[in-house]
Amino acid sequence: MDPMTESAKTEAPPAFHVMAKPRGPICNLGCDYCYYLSKERLYPGSQFRMTPEILEAYTRQYIEAQRVPEITFGWQGGEPTLMGLDFFRLAIELQEKYRKPGMRIINALQTNGTTLNDEWCQFFRDHNFLIGISIDGPRELHDAYRHDKAGNSVFDKVMRGVELLKKYNVEFNVLCTVHAANAEYPLDVYEFLRDEVGAQFIQFIPIVERDNETGFQEGTKVTKRSVTGRQYGYFLMDIFDEWVQRDVGRVFVQIFDVALAAWAGLRPGLCVFEETCGTAPILEHNGDLYACDHFVEPKYLVGNIMETPLVELMGSEKQRQFGLAKRDMLPRYCRECKYRFVCNGGCPKNRILRTPDGEPGLNYLCEGYRTFFAYIDRPMRIMVNELRAGRSPTNIMYILPREDAKLSREFARAGRNDPCPCGSGLKFKYCHGRRRRTKRLTGRRERR
Ligand code: SF4
Ligand code: SF4
Numbered sequence: 001m002d003p004m005t006e007s008a009k010t011e012a013p014p015a016f017h018v019m020a021k022p023r024g025p026i027c028n029l030g031c032d033y034c035y036y037l038s039k040e041r042l043y044p045g046s047q048f049r050m051t052p053e054i055l056e057a058y059t060r061q062y063i064e065a066q067r068v069p070e071i072t073f074g075w076q077g078g079e080p081t082l083m084g085l086d087f088f089r090l091a092i093e094l095q096e097k098y099r100k101p102g103m104r105i106i107n108a109l110q111t112n113g114t115t116l117n118d119e120w121c122q123f124f125r126d127h128n129f130l131i132g133i134s135i136d137g138p139r140e141l142h143d144a145y146r147h148d149k150a151g152n153s154v155f156d157k158v159m160r161g162v163e164l165l166k167k168y169n170v171e172f173n174v175l176c177t178v179h180a181a182n183a184e185y186p187l188d189v190y191e192f193l194r195d196e197v198g199a200q201f202i203q204f205i206p207i208v209e210r211d212n213e214t215g216f217q218e219g220t221k222v223t224k225r226s227v228t229g230r231q232y233g234y235f236l237m238d239i240f241d242e243w244v245q246r247d248v249g250r251v252f253v254q255i256f257d258v259a260l261a262a263w264a265g266l267r268p269g270l271c272v273f274e275e276t277c278g279t280a281p282i283l284e285h286n287g288d289l290y291a292c293d294h295f296v297e298p299k300y301l302v303g304n305i306m307e308t309p310l311v312e313l314m315g316s317e318k319q320r321q322f323g324l325a326k327r328d329m330l331p332r333y334c335r336e337c338k339y340r341f342v343c344n345g346g347c348p349k350n351r352i353l354r355t356p357d358g359e360p361g362l363n364y365l366c367e368g369y370r371t372f373f374a375y376i377d378r379p380m381r382i383m384v385n386e387l388r389a390g391r392s393p394t395n396i397m398y399i400l401p402r403e404d405a406k407l408s409r410e411f412a413r414a415g416r417n418d419p420c421p422c423g424s425g426l427k428f429k430y431c432h433g434r435r436r437r438t439k440r441l442t443g444r445r446e447r448r
Contacts, residue, residue, distance in 0.1 A: 011315030014067040016279040018310075019074040019293060020058065022050035022087060024285040027079040029112050030149040033179060033207050033225050036078060038215030039296050043286070049083065050285040052090060057305055058283060059094040065311035069102060075109040076293075082115070085123055092127050106130060110175065112146075113161030114154050121168035131165060131172040133158070135197060137182045137189035140441060144181030145225060162197055173201035180207075180224060183231040186238040188441045194251055203254040204239070206232045208350045208364050216297045220352040222364065233368025237375050237434075244379055245401070249394040259373070262342035263380040264387060272347045278323020281314070289313050291322040294349040331359040339373040374424045375431060378403075404432075 025039040026048045040048075050058075063071065073095065075088075088107075095105050109124075110132040124131060136142045139155045148154055165172045174193050176182075182189055193199045211221040227235070236255060243253060258268045271277045271292075281302065282290045289310065291300040300322065303313045313319060326348050333355035334345040345351065346363035353362040363369065379400055383393035404411075410421035411432050420431035427433075 011320070012065060012311045013279050013314065015071070016066075016281070016314055017072060017074060018058075018062055018281055018283050018289075019076050020050070020283040021077050021080070022055070022075065022285055023078045023080055023082045024048035025078045026082055027077055027112070028082065028114060028148065029079070029154060030147065030151075031112075032145040032147075033177065033209055033223075035209065035215070035294065036296070041215070042296070042298070043284075046286070048078075048285050050087070054285070054287045054306065055087070055091060056094050057287070058310070059091065060098045061305055061310035063095070063098045063100060063103070063105075065309075065314060066103075070104040070106065072106040072108050075107065077110070079112055079115065080109055081111055081120060085119060088123065108132065110134070111161070112154070112158065114148075114157040116161035116164050118164065118168075121164045121170055124165070124170040125168040129170065131170055132175050132203075133162065133165070133172055134175050134177070135162075135193065136176055136179070137185065138192040138196070138441065141182040141185060141189060145177075145179060159197075166198065172199070173203065174199040175203045175205060177205045177207050178227045178232055178235055180227060180231075183227045183235050185441060186235040187242060190239045190242060194247065199251070201252045201254070204236065206350075206365055206368075210352075216299075217295060217349050222352075226364075229363075229365040229367035229369070230371070231368070232365055233371040233375075234434075236368070236372045240372075240376055240379075244396055246397065248383075248397055249392065256376075259342055259376060259380055260383055260393065263377075264384045268342060268344075273342060273344055275327050275344045276323045277326045277348070278319050279314075281319070291319060294347070295322075329361050331355045331361045333357065333359065333362060337370070339370060342373055343369050371426065371430060374426050377424055378422055407432075 024043065024046065025036045027034070027037065030037070062073070073091070099105055107127060108130045111134070113133045113135070134146070135158060136144070136146055139153070142155050142158070143153045146154065174197060176189060176193060193202055206227050208226050209223045210217060210219055211223045212219045239253065240256065243251060243256060254270065258270045258273055262268045262273065268274055271280050278291065280292055282293050282296055283305070284290065284296070287304045287306040289302045289305060290296045291302060302316060302319050305313065326345070329348070330345045334340055337343065346365055346369060350364045351361045352364050353366065354360050355362045379396055382399050383396050386393045386395045407421050414421055414428040414433060416427070416429040416433060418428045420426050420428045420433065422432055424431050
């Protein structure tokens with residue numbers, strides 16, 4: 001390695017997570033809220049296929065650049081399975097060729113699930129792939145924005161994909177977006193994913209979609225499909241209630257895990273809630289590296305790995321500044337917020353509001369984040385206490401109902417606008433006195 005690259009290595013973060021898009025934005029579906037389909041315009045005339053040469057250069061450089069014993073190759077799109085199995089067979093061969101002694105390599109692939117068959121699932125099993133599958137809830141909700149190019153439902157195909165993953169014992173998690181169509185049905189979504197899909201690991205990703213012609217992070221208008229901050233907060237609160245009563249230690253919801261880590265004084269471990277970002281770049285099919293999946297725009301192109309080694313791109317001033325801007329642009333309102341330790345102002349792509357005192361850069365989801373974090377503060381403290389005492393945080397499922405029962409008289413006496421007796425700092429009507437806004441698909445009003 002030349003001295004230039006050697007010094008770049010010290011500038012680059014010791015570990016980072018590249019998500020490669022070997023087929024670029026090409027996908028067999030045409031989901032309404034997809035932020036990536038429009039990226040086709042960045043490469044007019046391209047076939048959107050990563051060549052074996054680029055794959056080999058990437059594999060070698062990615063492994064060389066990391067100073068940790070375990071690395072993850074992330075594959076995404078578009079739909080990465082449209083590259084065909086031979087591409088991934090080669091990827092595994094190259095990983096073996098360049099793997100450092102003792103290094104563990106994990107492959108994580110995000111798919112819409114519709115292309116999966118026995119051959120794919122056998123391959124995933126043989127090579128321990130971790131599969132992320134996109135499902136937005138039961139049929140009615142999944143079909144709202146996810147469909148093929150002609151607008152047809154793909155729900156049955158996705159569920160067939162899930163069954164195949166289970167048949168071959170492939171480890172999978174569910175990525176569920178939260179948007180205008182499913183936000184009012186948190187329990188339908190959660191129970192479906194838990195009971196019918198059998199998901200143990202679930203991510204709830206808010207759809208906050210800019211309404212503009214460019215497809216870039218420009219302007220402050222969002223589409224009607226976007227979830228509101230308030231909806232997102234209540235969506236998480238209703239699911240949290242269900243989870244904290246029954247599923248702790250059994251179902252892992254990413255934002256609950258992240259919160260527990262933060263309450264325990266650890267790093268959140270998810271870029272959205274980290275203080276800085278810049279360690280999760282995107283590799284496009286032609287070797288172009290962009291700062292982040294949500295900033296695949298000419299302005300955020302860091303360089304091409306066929307011209308500049310990946311380690312230099314990761315250590316470059318441009319990428320460093322991208323990462324630091326997240327912290328440095330934080331408005332005072334966030335800097336002084338009691339939930340900064342877990343939230344850190346959220347993802348910069350969603351910072352399109354002004355704070356109450358007029359400063360720009362407040363997260364569009366702030367209202368939801370604040371309410372949700374206030375609501376879970378008490379259970380989080382209880383779980384952390386259990387952890388620190390060497391006991392299992394699953395004890396929360398017994399402790400919380402006992403504590404709530406002790407407060408029941410105060411709950412009964414509280415006025416709607418009083419502070420909630422649980423100590424969350426929220427008004428009673430937004431906390432333990434809230435009537436769940438949740439609708440049920442059957443039309444039933446929710447329990448409680
Ligand atoms: S911009 Fe948002 S999605 Fe991208 S790395 Fe930063 S926090 Fe993560
Ligand atoms: S909850 Fe709102 S004010 Fe607090 S850090 Fe997050 S975005 Fe900022």
